[in-house]
Amino acid sequence: MNEERRKLILDTLDLLAIDWREYKLPGHDDPDTLHIIPVSGGSDSKCMSLILPAMFPNKRFIFVFTDTKAEEQASYNEFDQISEWVGYNVIKIIPEKGLYDLIDDYNGYLPSGQARYCTRILKLKSLDEWLEKKFFKICSHINLYVGIRFDEDRFGRLSNHDDVVQMRLPYLDLKMERSQVYSLLAATTGISPVYKHSSRSSCNCCFFKRNSERVMQCIEAYSEFNSVSVHEKLSDSYLEKLDSSKMFNAIISKYPNYLSNSALQSPYIFIAKPVSTLTENLPNPPKPIRNNTSDTTLDMFDASCNYDTDNFETVYIAVMFLVKPEDEYGIYRGNNDTFNGVYFTKIVNYSRNLNGLKRSLNYVYEHIMSTAELYNETQESMLRHLRIGIYEIKVPTGQLELDRVDKESYTWAGNGMSYRAIEQNLTIMQWILVRKGKLTHLEFLKNKLKSRFKEASKLPSFEDRLLEKQIITAGSVWEEYTKAKKSYIRSYNNTVLAMGEVSWSGIYKNIGLDKLPSVVAKQRKLDKENGNVEGEYTCIACSL
Structure with a gap:
C-alpha cells in the first residue's frame, strides 16, 4: 500500500x-x-x-x-x-x-x-x-x-x-x-x-436474503436474479398456477422480457402525492388518494377503499424516490414546467401485509442511507432527497402469486416465495403503477387544456375566441396531450392490460440519522424474538 x-x-x-x-x-x-x-x-x-x-x-x-x-x-x-x-x-x-x-x-x-x-x-x-x-x-x-x-x-x-x-x-x-x-x-x-440491491455479501441465491433484497436484485441485477430462478424446483401444479395469470401473460406477450428490457426506474411511475416537493411543504398539501368508506383500518394515510375481497387481492408496494429541492428545479426542469422534483425511482419491496411492509422499510431505509454514495448522495443530502412512497394496489384474484410455494416445491427464499412469483408480481405491480402515472399525466394535460379553453371562451368576440382556440390546438400542450393519449390507448388497449388499480397511497416517514441506529436495533430485536428472517444477520461464514 x-x-x-x-x-x-x-x-x-x-x-x-x-x-x-x-x-x-x-x-x-x-x-x-x-x-x-x-x-x-x-x-x-x-x-x-x-x-x-x-x-x-x-x-x-x-x-x-x-x-x-x-x-x-x-x-x-x-x-x-x-x-x-x-x-x-x-x-x-x-x-x-x-x-x-x-x-x-x-x-x-x-x-x-x-x-x-x-x-x-x-x-x-x-x-x-x-x-x-x-x-x-x-x-x-x-x-x-x-x-x-x-x-x-x-x-x-x-x-x-x-x-x-x-x-x-x-x-x-x-x-x-x-x-x-x-x-x-x-x-x-x-x-x-452490489449494495444497490443487497445489504450484505453472499451468494447471488443466498437463503438469508431479505424479500426486499430479492425484489431489488430483480430490478438492479436481473440476469443474476434469473440465473437463481432457473434452479428452483417448482411443482407442476404450482407452475400451472403461475401460468394462469392472464395479466402477466398479456404483459409479456406485448412486451417480452418486460423486467429486463423495460425501464423499471420509470419517470412515468405513479408518484404518491406527498412525495412531490412541489406540494409537500404547502400549508395544506394534497392528500393521498382516498375512497371514503366506513373502514378505518388504513388511517395511517387518511385513506381507505372498499372492494369485494372475494374478487380482488390486496398488495402493498414501496417505491423509493429521490427528489430535488424546489430551489434546484431549474437545472432539471428545462422546458418542462410539469417537473415535480422526482429524478429517480425504484421499487424496493412489497408485501400482502401493510405492517410487515412498514417494518421491512426500516431496514431498507437504513441500507439506503448507509450506501448514499451509490446514488451520488451524501447521508445528509440523502436525508433531504429520499422519499419512500407506499401504495395499496387491488388486483383481480388469480393474477398475483402471494402465497408460499406448495410442499412439493423448493425455493431459496426463507419466506417461501419463489423467484418466479417475485418476477411475476413485480411485473404486474410496476405495470399498474406506470399505467396510473401515465393516466395521471394525461389528466394533468387535459385539465390544463380545459382551463385554457375556459379562459378563451371568456373573450368578447367570436373571432377572438376562435383564434385563441386555434392557437391552443396548435400549441405544444395540445400536441403533448394528443401524443400521450394515443400512447396510452396503444399500450392499454384491452381489458386485461387495464386490470388492477392503485386504491390509495402514502409516505414512509424518514428517520433522523441520530435515531436510526436505535430504531433499527429495536426492530431487529423484535424480529429475532418473533423468528422473522427479515431481521437476521448473515451467516458468519459468508465473511469468507
Missing part, C-alpha cells in the same frame, strides 16, 4: 473518531503467527482489508476468498480493487464443484437455514483444508481477522482447529459500526454496486 493511500485511510479513521492507535495486533511480535484476512466481496471484509494494512504497514497480511462459483460478478471485481490498493493479490480457493454442482449432487435439494450444506462444504471445509495444507507445518498460530462489526451479534467458528487458528474481531475493539464502515469505503475505494 502506498503512503498516500495509507494516509487517506488513517485520516478517515480519525474523522470517524476511531481510536485505531490503541489497537494492538494479536501476535504482532511473534514471527510464527500468520495474519490472514478473509474477504467475501462485501463491505465489512473489504474495509478490514484496507484498515489493517494501513494501521500496520510493516506486517504482511494474506487475503483469501473461498469461492462458491455463485457470487455476483461485481463481488469478484471487488477482489481486483483490494489487490490494487494493498499491493497483494487476493488468493481464491476455488472448489472442484461449485454451489449449483452441489445442488445436483443433493438431487436438486436447495440449501436452507435448516440444511446449510453450502456453508459447511464450500466455506468452512474449503478454508480448513487450505489452511492445513498450506500453513500448519510452517507456523504455530494463525489469526483470522473477520469483519464482524460492533453493532452486530453474529458469532460462530470458522475453523475446526482452535488450537492453531484464532478468529480475531478488530471491529469490536475499534467499536466500528455499519455507518463507519461504509463511510470509510465511500472516502476511499467506493462502495460495491
Whole structure:
C-alpha cells in the first residue's frame, strides 16, 4: 500500500473518531503467527482489508476468498480493487464443484437455514483444508481477522482447529459500526454496486436474503436474479398456477422480457402525492388518494377503499424516490414546467401485509442511507432527497402469486416465495403503477387544456375566441396531450392490460440519522424474538 493511500485511510479513521492507535495486533511480535484476512466481496471484509494494512504497514497480511462459483460478478471485481490498493493479490480457493454442482449432487435439494450444506462444504471445509495444507507445518498460530462489526451479534467458528487458528474481531475493539464502515469505503475505494440491491455479501441465491433484497436484485441485477430462478424446483401444479395469470401473460406477450428490457426506474411511475416537493411543504398539501368508506383500518394515510375481497387481492408496494429541492428545479426542469422534483425511482419491496411492509422499510431505509454514495448522495443530502412512497394496489384474484410455494416445491427464499412469483408480481405491480402515472399525466394535460379553453371562451368576440382556440390546438400542450393519449390507448388497449388499480397511497416517514441506529436495533430485536428472517444477520461464514 502506498503512503498516500495509507494516509487517506488513517485520516478517515480519525474523522470517524476511531481510536485505531490503541489497537494492538494479536501476535504482532511473534514471527510464527500468520495474519490472514478473509474477504467475501462485501463491505465489512473489504474495509478490514484496507484498515489493517494501513494501521500496520510493516506486517504482511494474506487475503483469501473461498469461492462458491455463485457470487455476483461485481463481488469478484471487488477482489481486483483490494489487490490494487494493498499491493497483494487476493488468493481464491476455488472448489472442484461449485454451489449449483452441489445442488445436483443433493438431487436438486436447495440449501436452507435448516440444511446449510453450502456453508459447511464450500466455506468452512474449503478454508480448513487450505489452511492445513498450506500453513500448519510452517507456523504455530494463525489469526483470522473477520469483519464482524460492533453493532452486530453474529458469532460462530470458522475453523475446526482452535488450537492453531484464532478468529480475531478488530471491529469490536475499534467499536466500528455499519455507518463507519461504509463511510470509510465511500472516502476511499467506493462502495460495491452490489449494495444497490443487497445489504450484505453472499451468494447471488443466498437463503438469508431479505424479500426486499430479492425484489431489488430483480430490478438492479436481473440476469443474476434469473440465473437463481432457473434452479428452483417448482411443482407442476404450482407452475400451472403461475401460468394462469392472464395479466402477466398479456404483459409479456406485448412486451417480452418486460423486467429486463423495460425501464423499471420509470419517470412515468405513479408518484404518491406527498412525495412531490412541489406540494409537500404547502400549508395544506394534497392528500393521498382516498375512497371514503366506513373502514378505518388504513388511517395511517387518511385513506381507505372498499372492494369485494372475494374478487380482488390486496398488495402493498414501496417505491423509493429521490427528489430535488424546489430551489434546484431549474437545472432539471428545462422546458418542462410539469417537473415535480422526482429524478429517480425504484421499487424496493412489497408485501400482502401493510405492517410487515412498514417494518421491512426500516431496514431498507437504513441500507439506503448507509450506501448514499451509490446514488451520488451524501447521508445528509440523502436525508433531504429520499422519499419512500407506499401504495395499496387491488388486483383481480388469480393474477398475483402471494402465497408460499406448495410442499412439493423448493425455493431459496426463507419466506417461501419463489423467484418466479417475485418476477411475476413485480411485473404486474410496476405495470399498474406506470399505467396510473401515465393516466395521471394525461389528466394533468387535459385539465390544463380545459382551463385554457375556459379562459378563451371568456373573450368578447367570436373571432377572438376562435383564434385563441386555434392557437391552443396548435400549441405544444395540445400536441403533448394528443401524443400521450394515443400512447396510452396503444399500450392499454384491452381489458386485461387495464386490470388492477392503485386504491390509495402514502409516505414512509424518514428517520433522523441520530435515531436510526436505535430504531433499527429495536426492530431487529423484535424480529429475532418473533423468528422473522427479515431481521437476521448473515451467516458468519459468508465473511469468507
